[in-house]
Amino acid sequence: MEPSLLAQLKRTWSGKRVLITGIGLQGGGAGAVRFFSEMGANVALTDLRPKRFFREIVNTYRIAQTRFGGHDRRDFLSADLIIRNPGMRANDPLLVLARRNGTPVRTEAAFIFDVLGRNRIIGITGTKGKSTTAALLHHVLRLRYRTELLGSPGTSGFTFLLSRRRPQWLVYELSNFMLEDLETSPHYALITNFLDDHRDRYNGGTRAYWKVKERIFAYQRAGDKIFLNREDAHSEHLADNIPSERLRWFGSRTVTEARAPLGSLSIGAVFALSRALGLDATAVTKRIRTFRGLEGRMQFIGAFGGVRFINDTAATNPAATAFSIAQICAHYLINPSRLIVIAGGADKRLDISTLARALAPARHRILLPGTATEKLVKILSRRQLSSTRVLSMNRAVWAAVKWACRGDIVLLSPGAASFGLFQNEFDRGRAFVRAAKRFGKAPRQR
Known part of the structure; x- marks a missing residue:
């Protein structure tokens, strides 16, 4: 970011009282604490969890x-x-x-939009595939542009503000949380899809959840x-x-010959945006082949004794698991009967029958x-499909x-929280x- 803009932010927030509501587990809250501490603000931190979770951050920054x-x-x-x-x-x-x-209330995303404006931001949301699409787009755009990726787990927009980097484009993965009270829209917006999710967060159910997604282009x-995704029914309606x-x-x-089992819709989305920004189709294809994928999203862990292990822990709803199973089978050219799927977890008030249908063809559940x-x-049980219940991931x-x-393929794709x-x-x-x-070295042979 421009040094002059950083100096202006310091003048604005020095001596002001900034309350940060929660640290979280993905780095965003810690980034906010660091940023406002360096701006000279009087940082106050409030969190529902006990103090033992925050010893490191309290000892590191001036709070x-x-x-x-x-x-x-x-x-x-x-x-x-x-x-x-x-x-x-x-x-x-x-x-x-x-x-x-x-008192103004801002999320990280709203603050970034306030500070940097909207004209160089590419916003990406959707129920499934937004993280991969955002990371893949960032990877491809770096062929021509100085690009930063924000919004993905482990990144912090506040940390980026302190970096003094001057990107030509910001690729911003925007979750529903970020969109809930965002009152501006990015210059380029993309929605991967609308699937059933987060009924536990929105009283209006799926439609209310989708309505928040639509805020990405409302302004x-x-x-x-x-x-928009031509293969998505709600996108056609919009x-x-x-x-x-x-x-x-x-x-x-x-x-x-892509390294990672990328969703075909993520690839299609990145092609559309990259071409709109002037990149050559052949160059885009070559660049996509070098993308290694993301942690927890159809992530190839390794092959032991001829058995592949794939971590798809980010599939936290039934539709996401169904989507991933289809993409993985297509990428590896296998039948779903070659899958051993580890699934289940906490309920999000979603249609579990969708998860049951997705798991039905698997060899074991x-x-x-x-x-x-x-x-x-x-x-x-009603469908006469067997399953094995375990108490821990090691046992699974x-x-x-x-x-x-x-x-x-041993696939972790829970379809639940x-x-x-x-x-x-x-x-x-x-x-x-x-x-x-630890355990994958010697799978049973047949």
């Missing part, structure tokens, strides 16, 4: 006040700015109170572009109300504990290894990777 184990309304009323992190909903009564008091202006000069379509596209699993077992992988034979047994979905995925490397 004026901390409150752990609960929130206090006085903190929200005395702040000059509130940075909202994912654990706190936009309509939380304390945030409503703060807004009524005239676009003349000259902006929205890229197109009726979008001016034709702003609308662009993409569809499935494959690239042979190994189920982790959770409320979604309880529902899934009943549906599988050990069972998979016992049944696997050369040419099979991770809370209860793991810190988050990435903790779940890393447990799978550790177990695969």
Whole structure:
């Protein structure tokens, strides 16, 4: 970022009280603490979890006040700015109170848009495939442009602001949380798809969840572009109300010899955006072949004794698991009967029958504990489909290894949330990777 802009931000926030609501587990909250500390703000941190989770960050940065184990309304009323992190909903009564008091409430994304503007931002959202699409687009655009990737797990927009880098394009993965109270739209916006998810977060169910996704283009202006998936039914419906000069379509596209089992829609989306930004199709194809994929998203871990292990822990809803199974079978040219799938977990009030249908053709179904699993077992039993229930990831992988034979794929694709047994979905995925490397050396041969 321009040194002059950073100096201006320092003048703006030096001595001001900035309340950060939660640290989270993916780096965003820690990035906010670091940024506002370096801006000279009086940083206050409030989180529902106990203090033991935050010893490192409290000892690393200058924090004026901390409150752990609960929130206090006085903190929200005395702040000059509130940075909202994912654990706190936009309509939380304390945030409503703060807004009524005239205090601005911003997510990381909203703050970035405020500071940098919208004209050089490419925003990407969708139920499935947004992380891979964003990372793949970033990888491809670097052929021609200085590009930064924001919004993916482990990255922080606030850390980027401190970096003094000056990209030509920002590729921003925008989750529903980021879009909930965003009141501007990126110059280029793309929605991978609309699937059933997050009923546990939105009282209006799936339609309310989709409505938040639509905010990515709700504030676009003349000259902006929205890229929609021609194979998605809800996207087709949305197109009726979008001016034709702003609308662009993409569809499935494959690239042979790709290193990672990339979704064909992610490839199609990246082709459409890259071509719109002037990149040559042949160069784009070559560049896609060099992409290694992302952690937890159809991530190839290794092959042991002729058996592949794939970590798809980011499939946290039934439709995502169905999508991944189809993509993996197409990439590796196998029948679903060669899959041993580890699935199940915590319920998100979604249609579990979708997960049961996705798992039906698999050779074996190994189920982790959770409320979604309880529902899934009943549906599988009614369809006379067997399953094996386990209490831990180690036991799940050990069972998979016992049944696997050369040419099979052991796939973690839960179709459910991770809370209860793991810190988050990435903790779940890393447990799978550790177990695969530990137990995967000698699968049973047939």
